[in-house]
Amino acid sequence: xxxxxxxxxxxxxxxxxxxxxxxxxxxxxxxxxxxxxxxxxxxxxxxxxxxxxxxxxxxxxxxxxxxxxxxxxxxxxxxxxxxxxxxxxxxxxxxxxxxxxxxxxxxxxxxxxxxxxxxxxxxxxxxxxxxxxxxxxxxxxxxxxxxxxxxxxxxxxxxxxxxxxxxxxxxxxxxxxxxxxxxxxxxxxxxxxxxxxxxxxxxxxxxxxxxxxxxxxxxxxxxxxxxxxxxxxxxxxxxxxxxxxxxxxxxxxxxxxxxxxxxxxxxxxxxxxxxxxxxxxxxxxxxxxxxxxxxxxxxxxx
Amino acid sequence: xxxxxxxxxxxxxxxxxxxxxxxxxxxxxxxxxxxxxxxxxxxxxxxxxxxxxxxxxxxxxxxxxxxxxxxxxxxxxxxxxxxxxxxxxxxxxxxxxxxxxxxxxxxxxxxxxxxxxxxxxxxxxxxxxxxxxxxxxxxxxxxxxxxxxxxxxxxxxxxxxxxxxxxxxxxxxxxxxxxxxxxxxxxxxxxxxxxxxxxxxxxxxxxxxxxxxxxxxxxxxxxxxxxxxxxxxxxxxxxxxxxxxxxxxxxxxxxxxxxxxxxxxxxxxxxxxxxxxxxxxxxxxxxxxxxxxxxxxxxxxxxxxx
Amino acid sequence: xxxxxxxxxxxxxxxxxxxxxxxxxxxxxxxxxxxxxxxxxxxxxxxxxxxxxxxxxxxxxxxxxxxxxxxxxxxxxxxxxxxxxxxxxxxxxxxxxxxxxxxxxxxxxxxxxxxxxxxxxxxxxxxxxxxxxxxxxxxxxxxxxxxxxxxxxxxxxxxxxxxxxxxxxxxxxxxxxxxxxxxxxxxxxxxxxxxxxxxxxxxxxxxxxxxxxxxxxxxxxxxxxxxxxxxxxxxxxxxxxxxxxxxxxxx
Numbered sequence: 136x137x138x139x140x141x142x143x144x145x146x147x148x149x150x151x152x153x154x155x156x157x158x159x160x161x162x163x164x165x166x167x168x169x170x171x172x173x174x175x176x177x178x179x180x181x182x183x184x185x186x187x188x189x190x191x192x193x194x195x196x197x198x199x200x201x202x203x204x205x206x207x208x209x210x211x212x213x214x215x216x217x218x219x220x221x222x223x224x225x226x227x228x229x230x231x232x233x234x235x236x237x238x239x240x241x242x243x244x245x246x247x248x249x250x251x252x253x254x255x256x257x258x259x260x261x262x263x264x265x266x267x268x269x270x271x272x273x274x275x276x277x278x279x280x281x282x283x284x285x286x287x288x289x290x291x292x293x294x295x296x297x298x299x300x301x302x303x304x305x306x307x308x309x310x311x312x313x314x315x316x317x318x319x320x321x322x323x324x325x326x327x328x329x330x331x332x333x334x335x336x337x338x339x340x341x342x343x344x345x346x347x348x349x350x351x352x353x354x355x356x357x358x359x360x361x362x363x364x365x366x367x368x369x370x371x372x373x374x375x376x377x378x379x380x381x382x383x384x385x386x387x388x389x390x391x392x393x394x395x396x397x398x399x400x401x402x403x404x405x406x407x408x409x410x411x412x413x414x415x416x417x418x419x420x421x422x423x424x425x426x427x428x429x430x431x432x433x434x435x436x437x
Numbered sequence: 438x439x440x441x442x443x444x445x446x447x448x449x450x451x452x453x454x455x456x457x458x459x460x461x462x463x464x465x466x467x468x469x470x471x472x473x474x475x476x477x478x479x480x481x482x483x484x485x486x487x488x489x490x491x492x493x494x495x496x497x498x499x500x501x502x503x504x505x506x507x508x509x510x511x512x513x514x515x516x517x518x519x520x521x522x523x524x525x526x527x528x529x530x531x532x533x534x535x536x537x538x539x540x541x542x543x544x545x546x547x548x549x550x551x552x553x554x555x556x557x558x559x560x561x562x563x564x565x566x567x568x569x570x571x572x573x574x575x576x577x578x579x580x581x582x583x584x585x586x587x588x589x590x591x592x593x594x595x596x597x598x599x600x601x602x603x604x605x606x607x608x609x610x611x612x613x614x615x616x617x618x619x620x621x622x623x624x625x626x627x628x629x630x631x632x633x634x635x636x637x638x639x640x641x642x643x644x645x646x647x648x649x650x651x652x653x654x655x656x657x658x659x660x661x662x663x664x665x666x667x668x669x670x671x672x673x674x675x676x677x678x679x680x681x682x683x684x685x686x687x688x689x690x691x692x693x694x695x696x697x698x699x700x701x702x703x704x705x706x707x708x709x710x711x712x713x714x715x716x717x718x719x720x721x722x723x724x725x726x727x728x729x730x731x732x733x734x735x736x737x738x739x740x741x742x743x
Numbered sequence: 744x745x746x747x748x749x750x751x752x753x754x755x756x757x758x759x760x761x762x763x764x765x766x767x768x769x770x771x772x773x774x775x776x777x778x779x780x781x782x783x784x785x786x787x788x789x790x791x792x793x794x795x796x797x798x799x800x801x802x803x804x805x806x807x808x809x810x811x812x813x814x815x816x817x818x819x820x821x822x823x824x825x826x827x828x829x830x831x832x833x834x835x836x837x838x839x840x841x842x843x844x845x846x847x848x849x850x851x852x853x854x855x856x857x858x859x860x861x862x863x864x865x866x867x868x869x870x871x872x873x874x875x876x877x878x879x880x881x882x883x884x885x886x887x888x889x890x891x892x893x894x895x896x897x898x899x900x901x902x903x904x905x906x907x908x909x910x911x912x913x914x915x916x917x918x919x920x921x922x923x924x925x926x927x928x929x930x931x932x933x934x935x936x937x938x939x940x941x942x943x944x945x946x947x948x949x950x951x952x953x954x955x956x957x958x959x960x961x962x963x964x965x966x967x968x969x970x971x972x973x974x975x976x977x978x979x980x981x982x983x984x985x986x987x988x989x990x991x992x993x994x
Binding site for chain 2: 245255259373417
Binding site for chain 3: 306307309310311312313314315317318321322324325326327328329330331332336339
């Protein structure tokens with residue numbers, strides 16, 4: 136966990152190291168929130184061996200749950216967070232119930248398709264802005280307090296929740312539940328032969344990852360005070376998957392490294408040229424071809 | 438809602454289904470033979486449309502545009518295969534997904550850099566202008582019928598190729614027993630180049646044909662790609678027959694769902710919520726259908742591998 | 744003889760036109776080592792698949808402890824006490840030998856929907872897993888990743904995992920496959936040590952081992968059981984000799 140701890144410590148110190156102004160904090164918040172989503176995706180890909188190409192939908196369901204509540208003027212975190220996480224978990228449970236019956240490439244395609252279904256649904260929600268998206272009335276309150284409007288408070292909230300997600304996922308992976316999950320990734324037949332059906336374990340993991348991603352969606356919506364169907368776009372799912380691989384599938388901390396690396400790279404390239412994807416795309420291809428083990432692997436070797 | 442509207446939308450659905458089939462056929466064959474999942478197959482369709490529209494504008498002729506775009510799409514496909522894809526065959530599906538995702542990002546952006554973000558127009562050829570009368574007072578564009586006919590003709594050709602020729606037999610065998618075919622001394626890599634190039638050209642052909650009726654823009658390949666994935670998942674990965682049936686099914690459900698559901702719902706609820714709910718439900722319909730089919734048959738309608 | 748633990752009656756399986764399991768009936772008594780032998784292609788592996796629950800028979804019944812199990816999957820049967828080892832070693836390469844066995848202990852001791860406590864520090868699981876490793880002589884290698892064990896050690900681990908399930912019946916699919924002479928000797932010693940403690944259905948190619956271990960032997964030829972009897976009787980059976988001699992001539 137060392138590399139992840141260094142990154143987290145860096146994020147904690149960042150506001151006092153010259154990254155305290157609005158623009159930098161916004162960027163760092165985005166990195167931390169996406170890192171949280173990447174951690175939840177790592178539980179599926181690295182932990183359970185379920186390659187989901189629809190994880191952005193979980194994020195989006197969480198964000199849209201917040202939109203619905205915001206529209207009804209319910210903006211307190213005490214209500215919004217459990218409802219949004221519950222909605223994302225429920226969406227994951229229902230779609231996962233079908234998707235997890237399949238495996239391998241079928242699973243990839245089905246999660247992609249369900250993600251796309253959620254995307255089109257969000258686009259057709261005319262009451263919540265449809266394609267154009269929805270601007271929040273404001274950030275969530277916490278027990279009536281407007282704490283989240285303070286940039287630093289929001290920064291440390293994101294950091295704290297990311298650390299919590301990381302720690303929680305690490306614990307789950309080491310638990311009895313996580314052991315069954317990891318074993319089923321390595322050899323499902325072996326796991327069945329000792330008496331476990333992998334299905335319920337995978338489904339619970341899928342729903343839990345959905346809930347955490349839903350929380351990330353709530354934070355992202357609060358960070359930008361705006362929610363649009365692009366939250367759920369399949370390219371966003373691809374981005375999340377890339378973060379996980381960029382960091383390295385070998386260890387959970389790779390998800391954090393990958394997400395932070397991804398956001399900074401995107402930002403840097405965006406400053407270089409308008410057509411930054413012309414560089415980003417080939418970099419992605421090259422990192423898949425040559426960066427086996429991801430950033431964590433590079434750190435270990437170097 | 439009238440019978441005429443139903444007829445028109447039904448035809449539109451079939452026509453869209455045929456286009457989907459042209460894209461899905463390459464995808465399912467490539468996956469079947471090489472166990473290679475290629476997200477970048479959708480950009481092949483987009484490239485076809487862009488090349489077709491540009492070459493038609495340059496030569497001033499739709500037909501020259503079509504004829505020149507096909508080899509151009511083929512070359513693009515083979516260059517991609519040589520540069521990127523062939524290094525991925527031995528890798529896991531996750532790597533294939535990500536690397537081909539990178540190719541999509543690059544090509545979508547390249548298209549934006551070259552042609553701009555605004556949609557491109559491609560005129561309908563004069564030969565196929567105008568409409569035919571389906572019913573009294575109901576015209577249907579000749580060009581759309583031409584798409585349907587051309588698509589069905591290509592599908593028929595593909596069926597003959599796969600089911601009736603030696604190469605087709607190898608492709609079918611390769612889809613089920615690749616190591617066996619390799620052991621028989623067949624050049625699997627060469628066979629794959631062939632299948633891949635052919636698939637790329639089919640998708641490019643679909644792109645050119647679609648250009649005059651759909652908008653030619655940088656993201657057009659992605660939408661089609663995902664629907665093509667739905668098609669091959671429903672049809673059973675590796676099965677051309679499954680892809681054909683599923684493509685028509687998806688095309689019709691998608692088109693009819695989006696156009697008719699708002700009207701249908703208006704029968705049971707007020708106009709405004711009916712429009713909204715109908716639009717939402719219409720766009721979900723294909724995926725719900727897929728979920729239902731897969732809940733019953735997790736490997737699709739015509740599973741190739743046991 | 745006491746009431747049978749496993750009773751197979753009229754089992755049938757066809758692949759296309761080929762009957763790979765053709766009206767197979769036999770039983771295994773508690774504590775008995777019952778070997779199934781037969782020439783290549785006799786349908787031994789297909790039979791194991793049907794007994795363990797990875798292949799559904801077309802007809803027939805499999806009763807285990809007096810209960811019909813034909814409709815149950817691999818996991819259900821395992822929970823009932825039917826432990827299967829695999830012909831091609833099937834351990835978890837990224838798990839230590841101890842964790843491989845501990846997973847099997849975990850499957851029968853309490854819920855595994857526990858999310859917080861570290862499983863690796865659960866004494867109850869580790870102690871029993873260690874006992875299973877010791878029973879096959881692998882105790883000293885408990886901390887080694889299963890992927891790094893030698894072939895013979897993997898075969899031992901395969902056995903230890905089955906023992907850690909505390910099964911009522913061990914279904915051993917060629918436990919000696921691919922083992923060298925020394926490894927074979929060690930594995931046969933381990934199996935001999937299990938005699939009387941577990942009922943074992945042993946499918947094995949190594950005739951010397953089979954005749955040394957088995958209480959009874961069933962001979963499978965072209966999907967049919969042509970004889971079930973004591974080893975000495977089987978050894979003298981003309982039909983059995985013909986089936987094997989036929990194979991030897993062909994080979």
